[in-house]
Amino acid sequence: MKVFKFGGASVNSADAIRNMAEIVRQNLHEPLVVVVSAMGKTTNLLEKLIPGIPASDDERQSLLKQTKKYHYDIATSLMDSDDPTFRKLENLFAQLDKATSQPATNYNYDYDQTVSFGELISTTLISGFLNSIGINSQWIDIRQVIRTNENYREGIVDFETTRWQAQKIINSTFNNLNLKLIITQGFIAGTGSGTTTTLGREGSDYSASILSYCLDADYMTIWKDVPGFLNADPKFFPNTIKINQIPYNEAIELAYYGASVIHPKTVKPIQNKGIRLHIKSFINPSAEGSTIGPYDGIEPLTPLYIFKNNQVLISIQPKDFSFIAEENLQNIFAVLAKLNIRVNLMQNSALSFSLCIDYNEILLHQLREALENDFRLVYNTGLQLITIRYYNQQIIDQIVAGRRILLQQRSRTTTQLLVEA
Numbered sequence: 001m002k003v004f005k006f007g008g009a010s011v012n013s014a015d016a017i018r019n020m021a022e023i024v025r026q027n028l029h030e031p032l033v034v035v036v037s038a039m040g041k042t043t044n045l046l047e048k049l050i051p052g053i054p055a056s057d058d059e060r061q062s063l064l065k066q067t068k069k070y071h072y073d074i075a076t077s078l079m080d081s082d083d084p085t086f087r088k089l090e091n092l093f094a095q096l097d098k099a100t101s102q103p104a105t106n107y108n109y110d111y112d113q114t115v116s117f118g119e120l121i122s123t124t125l126i127s128g129f130l131n132s133i134g135i136n137s138q139w140i141d142i143r144q145v146i147r148t149n150e151n152y153r154e155g156i157v158d159f160e161t162t163r164w165q166a167q168k169i170i171n172s173t174f175n176n177l178n179l180k181l182i183i184t185q186g187f188i189a190g191t192g193s194g195t196t197t198t199l200g201r202e203g204s205d206y207s208a209s210i211l212s213y214c215l216d217a218d219y220m221t222i223w224k225d226v227p228g229f230l231n232a233d234p235k236f237f238p239n240t241i242k243i244n245q246i247p248y249n250e251a252i253e254l255a256y257y258g259a260s261v262i263h264p265k266t267v268k269p270i271q272n273k274g275i276r277l278h279i280k281s282f283i284n285p286s287a288e289g290s291t292i293g294p295y296d297g298i299e300p301l302t303p304l305y306i307f308k309n310n311q312v313l314i315s316i317q318p319k320d321f322s323f324i325a326e327e328n329l330q331n332i333f334a335v336l337a338k339l340n341i342r343v344n345l346m347q348n349s350a351l352s353f354s355l356c357i358d359y360n361e362i363l364l365h366q367l368r369e370a371l372e373n374d375f376r377l378v379y380n381t382g383l384q385l386i387t388i389r390y391y392n393q394q395i396i397d398q399i400v401a402g403r404r405i406l407l408q409q410r411s412r413t414t415t416q417l418l419v420e421a
């Protein structure tokens with residue numbers, strides 16, 4: 001058994017879905033679970049439809065229409081108009097209409113009840129298309145399989161229940177229906193009381209990894225629009241190098257520093273079982289790609305770069321000129337944890353504590369409000385955080401290119417530089 005994950009970009013048009021179907025067709029020698037994201041940028045669109053967000057019902061209707069047209073145009077070019085899939089899609093859009101016309105309640109809860117339709121719709125459409133071209137598949141509602149708590153927008157997975165449900169539902173589907181292919185949703189999950197949750201943006205990688213773990217998959221593959229795990233994001237860097245082999249821990253560190261190729265939570269479950277994770281190109285599916293697995297080091301050994309834009313550096317100084325010591329730090333961290341602010345880099349001196357976070361106006365304001373009684377806050381915005389693993393001075397000089405460095409940290413393998421953009 002193996003698990004494939006197809007992200008939004010791999011299913012964003014009729015041609016993309018035909019291409020995906022071909023990849024699936026060529027991989028049906030053994031049972032295959034296919035995890036699919038919402039098509040293209042659908043999740044972004046659905047985020048605008050959450051109760052309380054549209055400025056008027058007209059705006060809601062118009063966004064709804066736009067979402068529907070995008071999917072129907074694709075479905076119409078893939079299937080005959082009398083295909084039963086259209087009735088299922090009609091039903092899902094009616095449910096979406098209903099869900100988004102409710103009054104706003106709790107934002108995180110409303111978020112999950114709305115954006116989850118992206119994956120329900122994409123998998124319904126794709127599974128219908130596959131069946132229509134003779135690739136027999138069973139659609140499964142993953143909300144009955146992946147169990148989380150009620151931490152809406154970032155459900156915490158209950159692996160025990162999930163493993164039990166996965167083995168029961170997915171294995172019995174393979175055995176009883178005598179088929180080789182299951183199509184299911186990434187990103188979404190369900191609580192014990194049957195409400196819908198999500199696993200956090202870009203969470204479909206994690207879904208595939210949860211299923212790989214629970215079903216003891218032989219391996220997992222993420223199909224992407226890049227040839228594999230590159231040493232830098234090609235959006236920021238002209239000459240990227242593909243890394244063929246990445247140890248599990250290295251992949252975890254890279255995702256932690258912000259490498260966008262893989263969702264940070266993805267690696268732990270498969271590492272736990274020693275399952276290999278392949279990253280391959282859906283544009284060139286026969287090419288080698290990259291593998292995350294039980295290796296000793298990356299191959300080839302080359303510097304790795306991670307860029308994070310739109311960073312802010314905050315310096316926090318106690319107003320009473322006390323030292324930044326345990327007590328002050330404890331108070332600052334309590335506020336950070338309460339506001340759910342992730343610190344990308346931090347440093348302290350006797351009189352000041354500096355931290356670098358993603359710029360977010362609302363959170364910055366709340367942070368200032370929570371701390372300004374006891375501390376003085378100064379900040380610099382518009383910064384770039386560069387992380388380089390396996391660095392040397394020449395590489396640093398090249399990348400910094402004369403810009404002012406506001407903060408730098410070095411360990412044996414990694415340096416992080418906060419520079420003016």
Ligand code: ASP
Nearest residue numbers: 037043187201202203204
């Ligand atoms: N559709 C979700 C998102 O865009 C999940 C995913 O694509 O992984 O965040």
Ligand code: MG
Nearest residue numbers: 007008037202
């Ligand atoms: Mg993605």
